[in-house]
Amino acid sequence: MTLHLIKLCVGADSVEDLQEWVDWRIKTFGEQIHTTRMQPKRGDEIVGEGSLYWVIKGVIQCRQRLIEIRPFTDGEGVSRCDLVLEPVIHPVQPRRKGPFQGWRYLDPKDAPADLSSGATKDLPPELAKELAELGLL
Numbered sequence: 001m002t003l004h005l006i007k008l009c010v011g012a013d014s015v016e017d018l019q020e021w022v023d024w025r026i027k028t029f030g031e032q033i034h035t036t037r038m039q040p041k042r043g044d045e046i047v048g049e050g051s052l053y054w055v056i057k058g059v060i061q062c063r064q065r066l067i068e069i070r071p072f073t074d075g076e077g078v079s080r081c082d083l084v085l086e087p088v089i090h091p092v093q094p095r096r097k098g099p100f101q102g103w104r105y106l107d108p109k110d111a112p113a114d115l116s117s118g119a120t121k122d123l124p125p126e127l128a129k130e131l132a133e134l135g136l137l
Helices: 015-029 125-133
Strands: 004-008 032-036 051-056 059-073 079-085 090-096 103-106
Touching: 004 059, 015 032, 015 051, 015 059
Parallel strands: 004 051
Antiparallel strands: 004 103, 032 079, 051 059, 059 079, 059 090
């Protein structure tokens, strides 16, 4: 069974901001990696088919497929892991998400559908985001 992760996208104001960051990482390092302190214990259920869903400004707005998890120990001896993400951002049907720390597992049945596959696909992204923030989507 496929499993997903969900995480706050700190510092991004929009999906476009995230895309700029991804483009910079690809140009600079050749891949997009997000480093986190905790390694998912259920990584084998995520890698390949699972995605990292990004919460931007309190709304789940997009996802990226998770292609690899690389555990490592940093220079100070702290265990960390790199989440290697596909550089393609898939917009999803916006859904409000309250604050939380770190990342959480996201069951596929609770994951928002890709924007191209639902009723909100024809809405401008900003309108869909505002409606989600108001709890109307």
